[in-house]
Amino acid sequence: MGNMFLGFPVPRAKIALMIEGAAPPLNHKENHEPDGSDPLILPGDISAGQIIKWNGTKFIGSAAPPGGLGNRYDDHDFFFTTRFLSLDGFETWITLDGTLTFEEEHLLINSSTTPNSVAGLYKRVDYSLPALTWDKARKFKCNLKLKSLTNKYGEIWIGMGSQTDGNRIAFTVKDGVLKGFTSSSSSPSTVVLETLGTSSYDETRNLECVFTPGSKAEFYINGSLIDEITTNIPSGSAGADCPIDLAVKNLAEGKIIAIYISQFSSYQAE
Numbered sequence: 517m518g519n520m521f522l523g524f525p526v527p528r529a530k531i532a533l534m535i536e537g538a539a540p541p542l543n544h545k546e547n548h549e550p551d552g553s554d555p556l557i558l559p560g561d562i563s564a565g566q567i568i569k570w571n572g573t574k575f576i577g578s579a580a581p582p583g584g585l586g587n588r589y590d591d592h593d594f595f596f597t598t599r600f601l602s603l604d605g606f607e608t609w610i611t612l613d614g615t616l617t618f619e620e621e622h623l624l625i626n627s628s629t630t631p632n633s634v635a636g637l638y639k640r641v642d643y644s645l646p647a648l649t650w651d652k653a654r655k656f657k658c659n660l661k662l663k664s665l666t667n668k669y670g671e672i673w674i675g676m677g678s679q680t681d682g683n684r685i686a687f688t689v690k691d692g693v694l695k696g697f698t699s700s701s702s703s704p705s706t707v708v709l710e711t712l713g714t715s716s717y718d719e720t721r722n723l724e725c726v727f728t729p730g731s732k733a734e735f736y737i738n739g740s741l742i743d744e745i746t747t748n749i750p751s752g753s754a755g756a757d758c759p760i761d762l763a764v765k766n767l768a769e770g771k772i773i774a775i776y777i778s779q780f781s782s783y784q785a786e
Contacts, residue, residue: 592646596639596759597781609636609763622661622778627670627766636673636763646786648756650683650749653785654727656759661720661776662689662712670773671765674723676782681755685733687723696725696735698745705748709735759784 562568562577600623608616613628614635627633641648656676664670675686675697682702688695692713695706712719724736730751734744750756759782764773 592786594641594644594646594648594759594784594786595781596641596783597779598760599779600777603637606637606639609634609638614764614766619776622776625762625764625775625777627764627771627773629766629770629772631766631769633766634763636761638678638758638761638763640757641759642757644757646784647753648759648784649753650727650751650756651729653729654685654783655725656685656780656782657722657724658777658780659720659722660778661718661774662694663718663774663776664692664713664716665772665774667716667768667771669766669768669771671763671767672773672775673761673763674775675725675761676759677750677761678755678758679761681758683750683752683755684761685725685727685750686761687725687735692717694721694737696733696743696745698733698748698750700748700750701754703748705745707735707743707745709737709742756784 561575566577566579568575568577600618602618603616610616612630612633614633615624615626615628616635616637617624617626625635625637627635646652654676658674660674662672669691670689672689673686674688675684677684677686677699682699684697684699686697687709688697688706689712692715693711694709696709698705722736722738724739726734726736728734730749732744732746732749735742760780762775762777762780764775766773
């Protein structure tokens with residue numbers, strides 16, 4: 517029977533080893549090296565201006581990244597993301613009984629059966645850091661379901677920018693065809709990306725648009741680059757303060773067009 521050590525039976529040989537320092541206490545491994553040989557930062561290991569880095573054996577000094585570590589508030593890129601937990605802070609656009617409905621896991625943007633019924637939302641950011649402009653790199657991304665409940669006739673818009681100001685980048689669906697869209701001062705360009713359906717459609721897609729100022733807008737579907745637009749690229753600040761714009765419009769009697777969406781994210785570089 518071993519001796520009692522801190523209330524627990526421990527063999528005498530083990531106690532001796534622990535007292536002499538050849539073995540760590542039983543709970544030592546929880547916060548230190550298993551063999552008790554903790555690495556130390558010794559004089560000369562780290563020089564002024566270096567950061568601390570673990571090399572697999574010990575802590576060493578390493579050159580700081582270009583520009584230094586900086587401050588988290590020095591990173592002035594613009595980020596916007598929403599999970600549509602409420603409509604607070606959004607402007608909504610409803611005509612002829614269109615609806616915005618919160619369901620268990622998503623927001624449903626739904627037209628009514630009346631022709632030219634519209635449902636949509638957008639957001640403007642007045643005082644952003646950095647200032648929002650089409651002259652900086654931008655992108656937006658979302659995962660959603662695009663649905664025409666009875667036939668393909670209707671329009672869907674998913675993007676950033678303003679319809680009223682005429683500067684936009686977006687995905688649009690009309691008559692069952694998914695397209696990429698850009699406009700500069702209301703002059704539009706489009707590119708066909710895929711056909712969702714020749715009659716009705718019910719499709720889930722991961723959509724991403726990557727915007728290079730003065731150059732192009734690239735359109736990705738489910739992580740793959742499908743095509744790009746290099747004409748009518750928006751510039752300046754008009755409409756750039758709108759990081760999200762979603763809408764559906766019914767174009768025929770008795771038809772319903774819908775977006776099911778749970779998250780939308782957009783970004784602009786400093």
